[in-house]
Amino acid sequence: MEHGRQVDLASCADEPIHIPGSVQPHGALLFFTPDGLLAGWSANAAVMLGIAPQLGAPYGELGLPACAREIIADCIGLDEGDVAPSVCAATIGERDFDCVAHASYGRIVAEFETREVPADEVSQFAIRAHGSIDRLRRQKTIEGLLAAAVQQVREFTGFDRVMAYRFRPDDSGDVVAESRREDLVAYLGQRYPAGDIPAQARRLYILNTLRNIVDMDYAAVPLLGEPDAAPLDMSFALLRSVSPVHIEYLKNMGVNASMSVSIVINGRLWGLIACHHMSRKLVPYAIRMAADVLAQVMASTIYSIEARLDADLAEQSARVRTAMVESLLLDDDPVDTLGQHARAMMAASGAQALLASQHGKTEVFCAGLGGAPKELPEGLAEAIIASLPDNQHDLVVREMTADWPAPLQPQVGKWVGLLALPFDPLSHGWCVLLRTEQIEQVAWGGRPDKIAAGPLGERLTPRGSFDAWYETVRGCAHPWEPAVLANARLTLAELVRAISSHRAQTEATRAQLLAMLGHDLRDPLHSINMAGMVLERTGSATSNQPTLGKRIQSSTNRMQRMIGQVLDMSRIDRGMGLGVALEPVELSALIDDLLDEARMAYPTLAFDVECDEAATVKADSGRLAQVFSNLLSNARHHGEPGKPIGVCLRRRDGHAVIEVSNVGQPIPADVAATLFNPFKRTSLNNPRNRTGMGLGLYIAQQIVREHRGEIHYRHQDERVIFEVRLPLA
CATH class of the missing domain: 3.30.565.10 (Histidine kinase-like ATPase, C-terminal domain)
Structure with missing residues (x-):
């Protein structure tokens, strides 16, 4: 990246941080072709490694230590994309190195990182790190796990501050656990906007789960090699140089050395362990790898805890569904049935109110828990139902005031979260779960939208102040969790199935009843009709008997026609046809x-x-x-x-x-x-x-x-x- 280039958040997001063309100076780097021929090196390699690099030289003829040659040889022939590193310890001159080699993107990369701690001391730190893993595995909650993790990482790495970030669905992050030097300002509870980690940096956090910056005041060492060759992709490199924007960001926090360990779950950046030091600090490779293993154990444990919570929620929802479906099959009114199970449904979904509506009939059920109002304002339930789309067959989700139709937004008030299940579109049948707004006082790590001038020019600079900047957020409910949405879809499917089954049974019974009525009524109507004919023909002294007979015949004829139509419809509905004889x-x-x-x-x-x-x-x-x-x-x-x-x-x-x-x-x-x-x-x-x-x-x-x-x-x-x-x- 050119020094002095105008940088804003948009161009920062485009910065090619995986191909910086330089390394940090606490080590040297060599890279080779897939068959082991030297393709480039860092400018300090000759002095630091005591070699005379030449383009095209075989790795075995560079005078590297035997263990370094072995791990480079292990990378030859690996398939494209193989990044598993090989590691060894070597001494070159009077310096101790951790040698790490890996193959990726058509290159073999060998890095020689200076180790400033004796091997026996590194071993003791590594043993302590691995002992921390068992303690973390015993944690039962995510909060307890993260609190224990930052304490353990700080103990075996010696950083001044260790924080655990947890990312939200919008990629902003909260500091949810912290262990720090007593004289440092606490960042616990602060939130950092998604823009603090651009998309390409987030990608690297997932690909390369451990990142170390030894000294923010370092002078980058350029890479040398074939002028027209493709730049070296350093996504998996230990020594990769750092974006000037990131350096400025950390310097504004007073940080002079850092280490980050990614917590990746199902391919998503779930969180970070961020380590800060106020002076230069080089953590030995073995200890960093122990921290990386610890983060993997954390990811596995977090996944297990979340899976258990989701399983508990799914089991609770399944019990509610089973009971509700059993009631639906016995009850003719789904609105009443939903009302019977409203409290259980609200508990399983974290909702504070439930609306049940069908055929224009709407019932409201409120939990009145957690400070939520005990009832909805007059007319709001009907307005909510009216705002839902016709012929909808999937969930309707709203999580903030802006998600609602504009005319309804002033009327919604606190009830801004909506999860609606259209169990019977034909009759506008809805089961609606509601959540109230979650008024939140967000402690941002500095004002996130502050524009200032930095060393790289006038732009949206990394923040110069990280004092907490408080913002009150209104009009947003707690987002509907993926597990709640998944269970809602299962509930919707069961409701639709139960309603359809009940309707089919009702239709069959109705058709059978119509057929029985039509058959059983025809004989007595025929008798009445015959009596009317006799009454008309016999006559009497009174003049109204013939008229009375005609009325009887006319009425019975109309009833016969109606019964005939009912019987015909019953046959059609049952798929029997009308039985024409051609x-x-x-x-x-x-x-x-x-x-x-x-x-x-x-x-x-x-x-x-x-x-x-x-x-x-x-x-x-x-x-x-x-x-x-x-x-x-x-x-x-x-x-x-x-x-x-x-x-x-x-x-x-x-x-x-x-x-x-x-x-x-x-x-x-x-x-x-x-x-x-x-x-x-x-x-x-x-x-x-x-x-x-x-x-x-x-x-x-x-x-x-x-x-x-x-x-x-x-x-x-x-x-x-x-x-x-x-x-x-």
């Missing part, structure tokens, strides 16, 4: 018979008939008569009084086309879309057809389909027209 039927004769019956029943009714063409189809004459009778009845009920009903029969393209029409306004588009649905709202309680149930056109369509035909509606020349097309025999 035979040749002359449609013109069938229509003439139906028109004769209509004229006798309604003498004042006028018809315009065009049935000049003969048309024979394979059909069930009784069922077709049912279709045309329904169309004629609809035309009579809905047509303009005094205007004729049109009936037309034509042959067209191998089909018989029958049209029944009446003068009238076009049917509205929303109504036309549901014309052939059962139990239409427009048919129920219609003043022109009070006995209609909305089943006639539905059954007519099924009959026509069983005859391999089609039925359609259109409006043309101020007439409402229903057209039936049947294939000719």
